[in-house]
Amino acid sequence: MTSTVTVEDIEAAHARVSSLVRRTPLWPSVTLAERLGVSVDLKCENLQRGGSFKxxxxxxxxxxxxxxxxxxxxxxxxxxxxxxxxxxxxxxxxxxxxxxxxxxxxxxxxxxxxxxxxxxxxxxxxxxxxxxxxxxxxxxxxxVPPFDHPAVVAGQGTLGLELLDQCPDAGTIVVPAGGGGLLAGIAVAVKARRPDVRVVGVQARAMAGIEASLEAGRVCLVDPAHTLADGVAVGGPSELTFGLLQEYVDDVVSVTEEEIGRAVVFLIERARLVVEGAGALAVAGLLAGRVEPRGHTLAVLSGGNIDVNRLGRLIERNLLFEGRQRKITVAAADVPGELARATSAVAAAGANVIELDHDLNTAELPMGVARLTMRIEMAGEGDAEHLVDRLLEYGLVRGTETDLATPAAAARSR
Structure with missing residues (x-):
């Protein structure tokens, strides 16, 4: 094999790996299609053996x-x-x-x-x-390097052959990228057969080494940084992948950590697919408007190996970020009925208390006044912005050391 990668190398690789590698499904996303105005399919490499394209x-x-x-x-x-x-x-x-x-x-x-x-x-x-x-x-x-070898790039490029076989009318293919092996392999395969198809890479902004390299016109490695997309947490491309990316890839963009988290949760809720941060980069780019979809658009979900604990924290953070959950503190007098008064106000506002902490020993509040910390779930995106106004309508008042207070607690704080 030469020091570069050709479509012939990828076709040979396809023959070698077909007995072990699954032909993963191309799954239509009605929700993305409605939002973007074009047909969108998800290439589910999160269902691949080993949990990713690797x-x-x-x-x-x-x-x-x-x-x-x-x-x-x-x-x-x-x-x-x-x-x-x-x-x-x-x-x-x-x-x-x-x-x-x-x-x-x-x-x-x-x-x-x-x-x-x-x-x-x-x-x-x-x-x-x-x-x-x-x-x-x-x-x-x-x-065995993760991307810096022609045989590895050719193997990853077999995914590009599958994409065109499964969707002959593809117009745009969006691919997660870190070191560029998958993106380069797909681009070589696709451009050899359909040079009109746009191939776009999406990186985590925290470690956007490919984006920096393409802007500089040479390989640039970025410093290590924390990212939800740990699967692409490498400094940048190699000389091999960089040369292929320069020649075959149409664009590379980057997305924020919040946009990555939003895409992971979107895929769980809307597509019923569990995808890791790196695997959700293509969808993150589409949702955030960083990638312009032209024609039938394919988004590669490159992996699904996400830790359950991390997934739980990510979902909670995203719900808070989108305004579907909120933490609120309420001062309540230590008398019968006060807790019920606070939670009844939440219920009347059309929300639900999913976590509650009752602290009677807090130095910021007078004796006999407890701090209630409630994590509240809202029905729709953005509803948490109006939650406080609704709770005021249902009998709570503004607090001094807390967000809100019951009337009895407010009287003791004067």
């Missing part, structure tokens, strides 16, 4: 380079780890995966379940890559 590139790499290998090693925050572990297991090779100790627990557990040996390192992916490279040399193992 098994495509890993399988092809082992088929091309794995003959005679003693074992394989990779560095990954999770999805590449599971793809390599699964591919190695299928061909009977032992796999060692180097991960940052901060990698999501679900990805650590998934990698172990595929039979890999895990080595956790303190620091970011920079330290993980360095450690994996040293171990590969010391133990004479085959190093």
């Amino acid at each position: 098994v495509r590139g890993a399988t092809n790499m082992l088929a091309v380079e794995g003959e005679g290998a003693r074992g394989v090693i990779a560095a990954s925050a999770g999805n590449h780890a599971q793809g390599v572990a699964l591919a190695a297991r299928e061909v009977g090779l032992p796999a060692t995966i180097v991960m940052p100790s901060t990698a999501p627990l679900v990805k650590q557990a998934g990698t172990r379940e595929y039979g890999a040996t895990l080595e956790l390192v303190d620091g970011s992916m920079v330290e993980a890559f360095a450690r994996a490279s040293r171990l590969a040399a010391e133990r004479r193992l085959l190093y």
